[in-house]
Amino acid sequence: MQKILTADRSETYLNEEVGECYHSLKGAAEEATQKYVIPCKIKELAKTGKIRILDVCFGLGYNSAMAISIALEENHQCEIEVIGLEYDPEIINKIQEVSPPITFFSHYKKLTPTNLEFQHGKVKVKVLLGDANETAKQLTENHFDAIFFDPFSPKTAPEMWQVHLFQEMWRVMKSTGILATYSCARMARDNMAAAGLMYDDGPIWGRRGPGTIATKWTSIF
């Protein structure tokens, strides 16, 4: 895997097999804030004193590490649980080789393929290693305030954007939960809707189109 410096000086990797980078070249750390932390209202959630985040396709963990940093800045007493879903031990290993401008990231260096969880104060982080389509089934229902949904693109990884995985996301989200993703692909949005998620445009940042944010339908029955 080739290391690449993005425009905000945070590092990413090019996955040659997939033909895609792990982050936006406009700025990997900034992408975490713009595409995930802001749309999922992490700052606002921090004020409640407790946040549960599901980081789907954890990779180097930038998205959740940024969320923790911003939440603790807002409320240093905040209790935070992060569950990451990732299937590639090689990218977990690469956490040792990057130093993004994300305050909490130094703690993520405790994660290795053989040590997939740690606790620091009131922050707990755990990565479930395996295919997210399977590991998602182990998650508790009605549990997460925020889901960061960050697979490779629908074109190269269609298996990550199918109805059954969005149904799992629906199951594990709280009724007030928010799912955010960088993609606005038609297929992704149709499959979200088929799983009972209501979607809207997310922020436009680093790409021509907007991202997508999704919440649970509120039943009128």
Ligand SMILES: C[S@@+](CC[C@H](N)C(=O)[O-])C[C@H]1O[C@@H](n2cnc3c(N)ncnc32)[C@H](O)[C@@H]1O
């Ligand atoms: C776009 S990158 C995510 C970048 C990551 N969020 C970060 O901050 O570094 C996509 C990630 O999905 C992972 N992935 C691909 N297929 C997967 C699967 N079936 N289950 C779990 N993770 C998968 C890849 O290994 C890769 O780390």
